[in-house]
Amino acid sequence: MPQHGLALTIATPAHVIVEGLPVVSLRAEDESGAFGVRPGHADMVTLLSASVVRWRTPDGVEHYCAVDGGVLIVSGGETVALACREALPGDSLEALEADVRRARAAQIDAMRRARVEQTRLHAQAVRQMLLYLRPRATRGEPG
Template sequence: MSPALRLTISTPSVILVADAVIVALRAEDESGSFGILPGHADFLTVLTPSVLRWRAADAIEHFCAVEEGVFRVSEGSKVSIACRNGVLGDSLADLQARIDAAHAQRIDSGRKARVEETRRHAQAVRELLRYLRPASSTGRGGA
């Protein structure tokens, strides 16, 4: 039995945790919450949006919120998580604050994108109206 686990958590754009030495991990899939200890059998599952919790070799607990992901244990000691998006935190309160900030940033960026889309749409309508509008009636006789 291996004395420790090696944890890697990655997203398509960044590696959040790279080969960290841990002693235990808790995660959640469709069937519920589960724990992993050194020596675990090979295992593969799909994570639901949840908070991963693990204890490092120095007994400090760490957290990572994931939207979804693929969770794999191999060789009884390698834990790999590939997720769409993840946010790390040193405590649940810190994690909640980071998630709230990331959510606010996504909302703000979505709002900016919608404003820009509306501006471009209005500009396209103005261009169409200029093209379709008949020529100015200046120079014609009045009534």
């Protein structure tokens, strides 16, 4: 990490998106609104809103990551750690917006398929219960 900079880590349960990445500034959003973090920032912990986190690297390039909320921790004025359930990084807002739209559509489709499968399994279970609950005579078995 460059002296007088920040080290950024963004992680989900499945992936580490960035680890110890040198950054000169970061912008995020919590319930109170947007805020910035620069080297020397006071220690803090906050719950992020679903939003886009952006940071600038020492070469002046801005990067982005869509998060579904999460916890952001600033410690020692030089470490920023963000933990969230889902994160989608991108190098431009336009590309990130399209990626988020595609990911959301895939999520909605997966939820729809799961509901259809759940309904199918439920109907199958009801049919099986009805079969076993019928009197034996109607099932063709001797009484």
